[in-house]
Amino acid sequence: MQRTLVKDALNATAPSDAILLQGWVRTRRDAKAFSFIELNDGSCLKGIQVIADAGLPDYATTIQKAHTGASIVVEGKLVPSKGQGQQWEVVATSFQIVGEADATYPLQKKGHTHEFLREIAHLRPRSNLFGAVFRVRSRMAFAIHEFFQKRSFVYVHTPIITASDCEGAGELFRVTTLHEKQPPLNEDGTVDFKKDFFGKKAYLTVSGQLEGEIFACALSNIYTFGPTFRAENSNTSRHAAEFWMIEPEMAFCDIEGDMSLAEEFVKYLIRDAREHCAADLEFFSKFVDKELLTRLDFVLERPFKRCSYTEAIEILNKSGKQWEHPVQWGDNMQSEHERYLAEEHFKCPVTVYDYPRTLKPFYMRVNDDGKTVRAMDLLVPGIGEIIGGSQREERLEVLRENMAHHHLNEKDYWWYVDLRRYGTVPHAGFGLGFERMLMFVTGVGNIRDVIPFARTPGTADF
RNA sequence: UGCCCGGUAGCUCAGUGGCAGAGCAGGUGACUGUUAAUCACUUGGUCGCUGGUUCGAUCCCAGCCCGGGCAGCCA
Numbered sequence: 001m002q003r004t005l006v007k008d009a010l011n012a013t014a015p016s017d018a019i020l021l022q023g024w025v026r027t028r029r030d031a032k033a034f035s036f037i038e039l040n041d042g043s044c045l046k047g048i049q050v051i052a053d054a055g056l057p058d059y060a061t062t063i064q065k066a067h068t069g070a071s072i073v074v075e076g077k078l079v080p081s082k083g084q085g086q087q088w089e090v091v092a093t094s095f096q097i098v099g100e101a102d103a104t105y106p107l108q109k110k111g112h113t114h115e116f117l118r119e120i121a122h123l124r125p126r127s128n129l130f131g132a133v134f135r136v137r138s139r140m141a142f143a144i145h146e147f148f149q150k151r152s153f154v155y156v157h158t159p160i161i162t163a164s165d166c167e168g169a170g171e172l173f174r175v176t177t178l179h180e181k182q183p184p185l186n187e188d189g190t191v192d193f194k195k196d197f198f199g200k201k202a203y204l205t206v207s208g209q210l211e212g213e214i215f216a217c218a219l220s221n222i223y224t225f226g227p228t229f230r231a232e233n234s235n236t237s238r239h240a241a242e243f244w245m246i247e248p249e250m251a252f253c254d255i256e257g258d259m260s261l262a263e264e265f266v267k268y269l270i271r272d273a274r275e276h277c278a279a280d281l282e283f284f285s286k287f288v289d290k291e292l293l294t295r296l297d298f299v300l301e302r303p304f305k306r307c308s309y310t311e312a313i314e315i316l317n318k319s320g321k322q323w324e325h326p327v328q329w330g331d332n333m334q335s336e337h338e339r340y341l342a343e344e345h346f347k348c349p350v351t352v353y354d355y356p357r358t359l360k361p362f363y364m365r366v367n368d369d370g371k372t373v374r375a376m377d378l379l380v381p382g383i384g385e386i387i388g389g390s391q392r393e394e395r396l397e398v399l400r401e402n403m404a405h406h407h408l409n410e411k412d413y414w415w416y417v418d419l420r421r422y423g424t425v426p427h428a429g430f431g432l433g434f435e436r437m438l439m440f441v442t443g444v445g446n447i448r449d450v451i452p453f454a455r456t457p458g459t460a461d462f
Numbered sequence: 463u464g465c466c467c468g469g470u471a472g473c474u475c476a477g478u479g480g481c482a483g484a485g486c487a488g489g490u491g492a493c494u495g496u497u498a499a500u501c502a503c504u505u506g507g508u509c510g511c512u513g514g515u516u517c518g519a520u521c522c523c524a525g526c527c528c529g530g531g532c533a534g535c536c537a
Contacts, residue, residue, distance in 0.1 A: 027497080027498080029494090029495095029496050029497065029499065030494095030496090031493090031494060031495070031496065032493080032494075034495085034496095035496095036495080036496050036497065036499095038497070049496085049497070051495085051496095067488095068487095081495090082495060083495045083496065083497070084495090084496095084497080085496090085497055086497080102488095103472085103487080103488045103489085104472070104488090105472095106472070106473080108472085108473065108486075108487050108498090109486090109487080109498050110473075110474085110486060110487075110498055111473095111474090111498080112473065112474085113473085113474075115529060115530070116473070116474090118529095119529095171535080171536095207537090228537075230535085230536075230537085232534095232535050232536075233463055233535085234463090234534080234535060234536075235463080236531095236532080236533080236534090236535095236536095237530090237531080237532095238536090238537085239535080239536070239537085240537095243537070244537095245537060246537095324533090325533095334533085334534085335532090335533070335534090336533095384536095384537095385536070385537065386537070387537075388536075388537065431536095431537055432537070433536085433537030434537085435537080436537060437537095446530095447537095457463095458528090
């Protein structure tokens with residue numbers, strides 16, 4: 001007999017004389033003449049209720065050994081439930097324990113803290129919360145591809161190992177095969193990286209953007225979706241050392257088109273989650289963040305706000321708020337400022353654009369005022385920056401000036417500069433933090449709880 | 463990395479300078495178309511680690527480790 005997923009059994013439109021279910025026991029309640037077993041297989045949030053009659057063979061030795069956490073195979077009949085709380089239930093005709101779980105099984109019927117579950121990351125996907133989180137994660141990954149593929153964006157795999165050390169070496173993870181204690185040395189005693197695997201220092205990527213630009217300047221519209229690594233010693237609920245990032249890049253596109261795509265993208269994902277992860281989202285709304293559904297729907301219904309950095313500074317200074325960090329034009333906006341804009345002033349996602357040139361990297365396109373660049377950040381309530389992007393500097397001479405300003409060696413970026421030398425085009429793109437998007441969609445407050453196995457400073461378990 | 467808070471039973475937490483507590487989970491029994499079932503009884507402890515103060519420290523002090531919140535870096 002073929003296995004039926006719990007999801008499909010619960011969605012059945014007619015009873016069935018024979019059904020095969022496989023999964024894990026969530027809870028069992030014994031009555032005198034029979035036993036109720038809640039079976040969950042992760043295919044959906046809910047489990048299905050199995051009724052095992054005490055007359056079944058080996059009732060005492062199998063069914064009554066089916067403790068929370070045990071894996072089981074049940075054959076039976078799918079029938080309308082006599083009890084409240086579920087439409088269908090399964091009356092078992094045979095019941096088999098595949099793997100027992102004893103009393104030390106850490107997951108209980110009651111709720112656990114996120115912190116405790118994080119310590120048992122090998123078992124937490126079996127909990128309601130994390131099952132839901134990772135189903136949504138899977139769906140969102142699919143929706144991301146769907147969004148771009150529908151728009152004829154080409155999926156590009158940018159490298160995970162990179163040898164350009166020009167992006168700020170302190171924040172990169174080094175990749176090396178050199179001997180820990182006795183690396184080859186130069187005559188002056190420094191390590192001879194020419195002898196390393198790649199013949200030079202190598203790192204894990206912090207962004208696929210520069211390589212993405214190469215492909216956009218050939219295939220027009222591209223996106224990347226892959227792991228990204230930052231060695232910053234960040235200890236917050238929204239930073240991880242390893243995370244996934246989506247980076248679209250569009251040729252013949254300016255900052256306006258870039259912002260429009262970003263806003264459309266975020267809305268698309270929220271709408272997709274609302275439509276395809278309804279039960280899981282309702283669960284989050286009930287147990288994680290009561291305001292979740294209201295907020296998501298609010299975001300869907302309204303156009304995102306846009307405001308220039310200059311306007312944002314004015315808003316902040318006219319707000320009458322006492323800032324812990326006072327701001328004036330030219331300063332980086334702090335968390336408290338970004339939060340105020342998204343959560344209090346606009347009360348919706350807001351895209352801030354045209355930042356001071358001095359605050360931003362060399363590749364962003366300089367505006368005609370000479371003081372600002374075509375950068376944009378999309379800020380969302382509760383999380384802050386979820387997207388950072390820009391129009392790229394496509395003018396060869398301006399780019400070279402910028403590189404000089406940032407003390408970058410043009411030779412290290414010869415291929416990047418070449419894109420401006422041969423058939424240059426205005427182009428733009430952004431990076432969306434996948435986990436931050438998941439935090440927004442699920443209401444889960446810690447990035448460690450929307451990634452299967454979090455890597456943060458001091459922690460790389462599992 | 464900085465500031466703040468915390469670490470006591472498997473889990474969530476209370477507590478005290480002088481015999482270590484509750485609820486839940488687990489075990490036993492009863493009861494029940496139950497559904498975080500209910501009722502009775504019951505097992506369970508290196509009070510994060512190391513040192514100090516003290517007649518005596520889980521409690522006070524110091525250092526360290528771990529977790530959380532906030533900030534910076536950013537996505």
